[in-house]
Amino acid sequence: MAKYNKILVTGGAGFIGTNFVRYVIKNNPDVQIVVLDKLTYAGNADNLKDLPEDRVQLVVGDINDADLVDQLVQKTQAVVHFAAESHNDRALHDPRVFMQTNLMGTFTLIEAARKYHVRFHHVSTDEVYGDLPLRPTTPDLDKFTTSSQYKPSSPYSATKAGADLLVRAWVRSFGLQATISNTSNNYGPYQHIEKFIPRQITNIMSGIRPKLYGNGQNVRDWIHVLDHVAGIWAILERGEIGETYLLGANEELDNLTVLQMILQNMGLDSQDFDFVADRPGHDLRYAIDATKAQNDLNWQPQYTDFAAGLQQTIQWYQAHQSWWQADKTAVEANYAKDKQ
Ligand code: NAD
Ligand code: TDX
Numbered sequence: 001m002a003k004y005n006k007i008l009v010t011g012g013a014g015f016i017g018t019n020f021v022r023y024v025i026k027n028n029p030d031v032q033i034v035v036l037d038k039l040t041y042a043g044n045a046d047n048l049k050d051l052p053e054d055r056v057q058l059v060v061g062d063i064n065d066a067d068l069v070d071q072l073v074q075k076t077q078a079v080v081h082f083a084a085e086s087h088n089d090r091a092l093h094d095p096r097v098f099m100q101t102n103l104m105g106t107f108t109l110i111e112a113a114r115k116y117h118v119r120f121h122h123v124s125t126d127e128v129y130g131d132l133p134l135r136p137t138t139p140d141l142d143k144f145t146t147s148s149q150y151k152p153s154s155p156y157s158a159t160k161a162g163a164d165l166l167v168r169a170w171v172r173s174f175g176l177q178a179t180i181s182n183t184s185n186n187y188g189p190y191q192h193i194e195k196f197i198p199r200q201i202t203n204i205m206s207g208i209r210p211k212l213y214g215n216g217q218n219v220r221d222w223i224h225v226l227d228h229v230a231g232i233w234a235i236l237e238r239g240e241i242g243e244t245y246l247l248g249a250n251e252e253l254d255n256l257t258v259l260q261m262i263l264q265n266m267g268l269d270s271q272d273f274d275f276v277a278d279r280p281g282h283d284l285r286y287a288i289d290a291t292k293a294q295n296d297l298n299w300q301p302q303y304t305d306f307a308a309g310l311q312q313t314i315q316w317y318q319a320h321q322s323w324w325q326a327d328k329t330a331v332e333a334n335y336a337k338d339k340q
Contacts, residue, residue, distance in 0.1 A: 002028045003237050004078035004119060010036045010063050011083030013043035015191040020229040025051055036072055038062045042192050063105035073112035078119040078236060081109055087194055091156035092280060102159035110170045120178040121236055122167045127157035128182060131283035134217060143289040146244045153281055171242045179239045181232060183247040184288045188225035189316040193324045194331050200259055201317045204266050206328055214278030216256030219285035223249040224303030234297040248288025249301035265314055
């Protein structure tokens with residue numbers, strides 16, 4: 001039996017939210033889920049349409065709609081909050097919607113959760129800690145831990161950091177029954193094609209040369225999305241109220257290496273890509289120390305072979321061309337506005 005049987009999932013039609021809903025429905029026959037999703041460019045109702053209607057209900061709406069949020073939170077036992085504007089490049093051009101959704105939307109949700117004493121899990125990112133040097137000089141700069149300082153460097157990560165701090169304050173001041181997870185870069189099925197790995201896979205499939213920002217030396221710590229959602233479920237089931245958990249899979253790779261793995265996998269030469277202008281303020285390196293989550297939650301990443309996970313991801317985009325094809329031209333046109 002799951003600890004919570006009625007769960008409200010915000011952003012459940014996006015990349016990680018979809019994987020979470022599908023994972024929970026598959027593994028917990030006694031759980032019913034209501035998804036609250038605005039279906040922005042990043043949300044897709046089709047991601048959920050094959051799931052049983054008596055167990056998954058999609059409510060199309062905004063987390064900023066306090067009346068709707070109040071109604072839905074009142075009827076649930078737990079909220080898992082994924083909804084966000086999630087793309088760094090977009091935040092550099094139009095930060096306002098990030099302020100509205102990531103900060104004000106989170107505020108609206110935690111106000112309802114405290115009113116109805118509902119369990120709340122806030123999904124966040126390792127980017128709230130800023131970046132690490134490419135080559136660590138001291139052990140405390142080696143990886144992020146739960147005691148790392150909040151030092152966001154981008155508009156996106158600043159809004160996520162602000163949301164984390166709101167949740168922490170609501171726990172302390174109002175006794176909100178909340179937990180937080182900060183996770184590294186996810187990859188896997190259903191990720192929007194504006195993001196690095198699916199952008200390059202779908203570029204290659206569309207006859208467009210992959211694009212690498214700057215010198216390609218920036219490091220990301222990759223975790224398969226199914227390991228991430230299993231970690232969130234473990235927090236809901238076994239996490240301690242007020243705690244923060246860092247989820248990562250020890251898979252630090254620089255962007256050039258990841259791109260060349262994709263190129264090789266898809267039968268192209270390792271030089272078949274273009275270096276393009278760097279992202280302003282581009283964070284150098286992220287790396288997660290997930291020891292606490294592993295010890296306290298009895299959670300371990302299962303997708304420990306990145307090459308195999310990447311290959312499955314490539315195969316997923318190859319098998320689901322109709323899922324992304326219609327967005328490709330607009331995504332690339334958006335990028336072309338200021339860089340290639
Ligand atoms: P995504 O952009 O793929 O999906 C976001 C979802 O939220 C979409 O379905 C969208 O329609 C919905 N949404 C946006 N604004 C909304 C609003 N105002 N009201 C209701 N719904 C709204 O994002 P993702 O990659 O799945 O990320 C999910 C969460 O995980 C985010 O909070 C993100 O910060 C966090 N996170 C992501 C990663 C990653 O690598 N993708 C890593 C760590 C943490
Ligand atoms: O075309 C590209 N070329 C490129 O070199 C794109 C889109 C990205 N990059 C680089 C920038 C980053 O160093 O690849 C790396 C990954 O980029 P993104 O996929 O945009 O992810 P990132 O900015 O690292 O943030 C992601 O992980 C943390 C998610 O988008 C966030 O939502 C999450 O919080």
